[in-house]
Amino acid sequence: MNAPQRILVVGSVALDSIRTPYGEVTEALGGSASYFSCSASHFSPVSMVAVVGEDFPEEHRDLFRSRGVDVTGLETARGRTFRWRGEYAADLGHAHTLETQLNVFADFHPRLNDAHRTTPYVFLANIDPELQLEVLDQIKRPALTLSDTMNYWIARQPDRVFEVLRRVDIALLNEEEARALAGETHLARAAEKLVAEGANAVIIKKGEHGALYHSRDERFITPAYPVTALVDPTGAGDSFAGGFIGMLARMGRTDGEALRQAMACGTAMASLAIESFSPQRLVGTQTGEIEGRVRSLHEMVHYDLFKMF
Amino acid sequence: MNAPQRILVVGSVALDSIRTPYGEVTEALGGSASYFSCSASHFSPVSMVAVVGEDFPEEHRDLFRSRGVDVTGLETARGRTFRWRGEYAADLGHAHTLETQLNVFADFHPRLNDAHRTTPYVFLANIDPELQLEVLDQIKRPALTLSDTMNYWIARQPDRVFEVLRRVDIALLNEEEARALAGETHLARAAEKLVAEGANAVIIKKGEHGALYHSRDERFITPAYPVTALVDPTGAGDSFAGGFIGMLARMGRTDGEALRQAMACGTAMASLAIESFSPQRLVGTQTGEIEGRVRSLHEMVHYDLFKMF
Numbered sequence A, B: 001m002n003a004p005q006r007i008l009v010v011g012s013v014a015l016d017s018i019r020t021p022y023g024e025v026t027e028a029l030g031g032s033a034s035y036f037s038c039s040a041s042h043f044s045p046v047s048m049v050a051v052v053g054e055d056f057p058e059e060h061r062d063l064f065r066s067r068g069v070d071v072t073g074l075e076t077a078r079g080r081t082f083r084w085r086g087e088y089a090a091d092l093g094h095a096h097t098l099e100t101q102l103n104v105f106a107d108f109h110p111r112l113n114d115a116h117r118t119t120p121y122v123f124l125a126n127i128d129p130e131l132q133l134e135v136l137d138q139i140k141r142p143a144l145t146l147s148d149t150m151n152y153w154i155a156r157q158p159d160r161v162f163e164v165l166r167r168v169d170i171a172l173l174n175e176e177e178a179r180a181l182a183g184e185t186h187l188a189r190a191a192e193k194l195v196a197e198g199a200n201a202v203i204i205k206k207g208e209h210g211a212l213y214h215s216r217d218e219r220f221i222t223p224a225y226p227v228t229a230l231v232d233p234t235g236a237g238d239s240f241a242g243g244f245i246g247m248l249a250r251m252g253r254t255d256g257e258a259l260r261q262a263m264a265c266g267t268a269m270a271s272l273a274i275e276s277f278s279p280q281r282l283v284g285t286q287t288g289e290i291e292g293r294v295r296s297l298h299e300m301v302h303y304d305l306f307k308m309f
Helices: A032-040 A058-066 A103-107 A129-138 A151-156 A158-167 A175-182 A187-196 A236-251 A256-273 A280-284 A287-301 B032-040 B058-066 B103-107 B129-138 B151-156 B158-167 B175-182 B187-196 B236-251 B256-273 B280-284 B287-301
Strands: A007-010 A014-020 A023-030 A046-052 A074-076 A083-088 A095-101 A121-124 A144-147 A170-174 A201-205 A211-215 A219-222 B007-010 B014-020 B023-030 B046-052 B070-076 B083-088 B095-101 B121-124 B144-147 B170-174 B201-205 B211-215 B219-222
Touching: A007 A032, A007 A129, A007 A236, A023 A032, A032 A046, A032 A058, A032 A236, A032 A256, A032 A280, A046 A103, A121 A129, A121 A236, A129 A158, A144 A158, A144 A236, A151 A158, A151 A175, A158 A175, A170 A175, A170 A236, A175 A187, A175 A201, A187 A201, A187 A211, A201 A236, A211 A256, A219 A256, A219 B287, A236 A256, A256 A280, A256 A287, A287 B219, B007 B032, B007 B129, B007 B236, B023 B032, B032 B046, B032 B058, B032 B236, B032 B256, B032 B280, B046 B103, B058 B070, B121 B129, B121 B236, B129 B158, B144 B158, B144 B236, B151 B158, B151 B175, B158 B175, B170 B175, B170 B236, B175 B187, B175 B201, B187 B201, B187 B211, B201 B236, B211 B256, B219 B256, B236 B256, B256 B280, B256 B287
Parallel strands: A007 A046, A007 A121, A014 A083, A046 A074, A121 A144, A144 A170, A170 A201, B007 B046, B007 B121, B014 B083, B046 B070, B121 B144, B144 B170, B170 B201
Antiparallel strands: A014 A023, A083 A095, A201 A211, A211 A219, B014 B023, B083 B095, B201 B211, B211 B219
C-alpha cells in the first residue's frame, strides 16, 4: 500500500445550537469542514481552509490538531464565528433553521497557499458555488475533486452549481437537491439527467436509504448502516464525504473498485457522526470500529450468484 | 439442481382500470394472484386459488395456462369479477383508488383441495387476514410461507395482521405498512420492532429504494433495479413476491444464501412488471432477460473488500 495522500477541505467551521428529539447543544463545534476533517483524518492527512472569528474556542482548534489536521489554513478574522441554530422534528428528516449568523463567514474568500494548491484530493464543502469555482481555479492537477452543495444555492444560482458539477470529478447531492437541480422527481432519471447535462459523476445521498453513485459508465448503490441510536443528523453528508474521499486518498486510487469500498467507508462515517451531537463520536472512534461497520455493510449486500435457469 | 418445487398462491384476480401519467387501461387483467403467477411461473410451477365472476374473459384464463399455471383452483362464482379503478399522480408513489367493486370477491373463502394443502411453497397475497389464517389452518408442513397485506387491514385488524406475521415464515410489507404496523417511523427500528413482537422475518419493500430483509439473525438489503421506462406501478409487490418465492422454490432452499439471490429475483420481476400495464411485460419476458437484470443488480452492489488500515 502506498502512503496515504493528503486531502484539502474548503468549507465552514461553525458554532451550532441544535435541538433534536434526543437532546440539545448550545454553541457546539459544527460546520462542514469540521465534520469532514474529523471523519477523513481517520484515513488520510487533512488540510483545512476555513475561517473563524476571534471568539473561536482554542479547545476546538486543539481538537482538530489532535486528529492531525493541518490548521494553518484556518484563518482567524476580526469578528465573531459563524453560528447556526436549528432543530429537527420527530422523523429527523430535515433541519429547520431557526437562525443563521454568517458573521466572519460573510466575507470568506478561500486563500490557498502553495501546499494547498497542489494537494491531490480536494473536497469543496457546501459554500457559495462562486467560491468553489475560485478554489478550482487555484488548484493544480488534483487526483480527485469532490463537491457538495445545498438547496439554497440550487435555488439561487443553478447555473453556477452546474458549472461546479461539470468541473469536479464527483458531486455529492442529497435526494431533494438532485431532484431540484435535475427538475425530475424519479431519482434514477434525475441522476441520468445530471450526467447527461455534463456532470462527470454524482453521488446521491438518500439518508436511511443509502447512497447511489452514477456516472456514464458506473452505477453503484450502497445501503445506509442501520443506526438505531440516532442523536443528531447534522454533519452526516460531510462525514460521508470524509470517509469516501479519505479512503480513496488512503489507497491513492480513484478507479471503480476503489470507489465502491470508499462509498462504504463514507456510509460508516456518516453512521457514526449521527450517533452524537457535534463531531464528538467521529473524534472518539477507532479504526477497528470503522472497519467493523464497513464489514457489516459489505455483509448486508453481498451474495454469490447461483446459476438460475 | 433438484426439480423446482410447486408454489400455491391465494389471492385476487381482478379487472383493473388504471390511469398513470404514461397512459391508461380499462378492465385489464389485474389482481395480486395474477401478477404473482405471471412472475413466479418463470421459476417454478404455480397453482392459483382465487375467484372470478361469470364475466371473466376466457383469454385471461388462457394466459394463465400459457404460463403453465394450474387454474383448477380458480373458481367461477355467480356474479361479476372483482373490479378496481385507480390512478397515480406524477410521482407514481401511491395509487389513488377511485372505485372498488368487490363483486364475487366479497364472499370469497379459499377452498383448497388435497394437492393445494401439501404444496411446499405458499404465498398468501393481500386478502383479509382472517382468510389468510384460514389458509394457514388448511396447509400441511409447507417448506416456506410468505404473506402480504395492506394498510386497509392494518388499520382495521392490526391484531389479526400480527397473528399472520407470527405464523408465516416471511411477511412482505411496504414502507408505510411497516411504519403503521410497528408504530415507528424509523425503518430500521420498525423492522426490529416487528421481529421483536413475534414476526419471524419481514421484507420491507421501499419502491425505488429497494427492499430490506430483516430477521433475528439476518439483515440483507437489495437496491431497486433502476427502471427508467416506468408505465404502471400496480402489481410490483406481487411480482416481487413471485420472483422471490419462485427462485426459492426453484432451488428448493430457504437458507440465507438462497434468499439473498431470491431478493434480487424478486426485484428483477418487480422492475419488469412496472414497465407495462397489466402483467403483460411479465408474460412476455424470457429467462435471459430476467437473468440479465439479476446480474445487473448484483453488479450494482458487489465489491471486494480491500484491507483498510
